[in-house]
Amino acid sequence: MSIALDELLKLEPEEMIEHDETPTMEDLRNPKQIYFEDVEVGAELPRYINHYSGVHFNRWCIAMENTHRVHYDYPHAMNHDKLPGVLFHGTWRMSIVAKWLKNWILPNGWAWRSSWQIRDMVVPGEVTILWGTVKEKHAVKGYGLVDLDFGIVNQDGVEGAPGSATVALPYRGGDPVPYPFVPPSSY
Amino acid sequence: MARYLAICSNPGITEEQFRSKFDRIKKWRPDRRTWVIKAYCGYDSGDLVIECETPDKSNFDEWLENTGWNVKSVNEINLIHEAGTVWAL
Numbered sequence: 001m002s003i004a005l006d007e008l009l010k011l012e013p014e015e016m017i018e019h020d021e022t023p024t025m026e027d028l029r030n031p032k033q034i035y036f037e038d039v040e041v042g043a044e045l046p047r048y049i050n051h052y053s054g055v056h057f058n059r060w061c062i063a064m065e066n067t068h069r070v071h072y073d074y075p076h077a078m079n080h081d082k083l084p085g086v087l088f089h090g091t092w093r094m095s096i097v098a099k100w101l102k103n104w105i106l107p108n109g110w111a112w113r114s115s116w117q118i119r120d121m122v123v124p125g126e127v128t129i130l131w132g133t134v135k136e137k138h139a140v141k142g143y144g145l146v147d148l149d150f151g152i153v154n155q156d157g158v159e160g161a162p163g164s165a166t167v168a169l170p171y172r173g174g175d176p177v178p179y180p181f182v183p184p185s186s187y
Numbered sequence: 188m189a190r191y192l193a194i195c196s197n198p199g200i201t202e203e204q205f206r207s208k209f210d211r212i213k214k215w216r217p218d219r220r221t222w223v224i225k226a227y228c229g230y231d232s233g234d235l236v237i238e239c240e241t242p243d244k245s246n247f248d249e250w251l252e253n254t255g256w257n258v259k260s261v262n263e264i265n266l267i268h269e270a271g272t273v274w275a276l
Binding site for chain 2: 075155
């Protein structure tokens with residue numbers, strides 16, 4: 001049973017990390033399917049809790065070929081752009097959210113859509129807590145759709161990326177969600 | 188936004204005491220537009236030099252007061268040299 005988010009936020013940052021629910025590589029090699037029937041409105045998704053350093057930021061800059069100095073150049077970020085430090089990338093958040101959704105619906109679901117806003121900066125050393133809850137369920141032909149609310153809060157509980165998503169899950173005993181995925185026209 | 192530099196004193200300060208002022212983000216970034224960027228601490232003198240970016244000096248004054256350190260001066264700064272680059276603030 002996961003710790004409640006408000007209880008998690010009372011912990012010291014180092015203790016928060018211990019509650020990270022990111023699946024292991026072994027978990028991902030042998031994913032256990034979540035079926036539409038298994039999901040209840042209000043249920044929480046696994047929380048991905050991380051603690052990134054400037055080295056991680058640099059790595060993402062290199063991977064994305066994004067050389068904007070706000071992401072790796074401390075003096076420039078602080079003295080030119082007047083920021084509290086180098087900043088976590090928007091594209092990195094996109095990557096993390098997509099991975100989180102994909103991991104949850106593996107192997108036969110589909111992460112259909114998601115959207116979110118970036119409302120707060122993240123600098124090295126901060127804890128990022130990616131959380132999500134099931135908002136609504138809709139049974140459609142061939143699969144079920146699950147609407148989610150999610151966000152990324154820091155160790156102080158500040159919401160930096162509020163968003164929503166919809167994933168498709170197979171029915172128990174039913175077929176995998178069709179690939180390529182074609183969303184229902186009426187949804 | 189403006190940059191301020193405070194000269195403080197706290198003879199006998201320890202590493203643990205110094206770290207305790209910065210061990211949570213909200214301690215060095217008390218609000219969305221105020222952050223303590225850098226702090227220097229010397230054991231022998233007990234002197235501290237603290238750099239802060241904020242739109243309102245009173246935010247920094249309040250932060251300094253909460254440290255309990257003896258504040259000698261707080262000055263607005265306009266130029267920074269860092270490794271060959273001069274930044275005009």
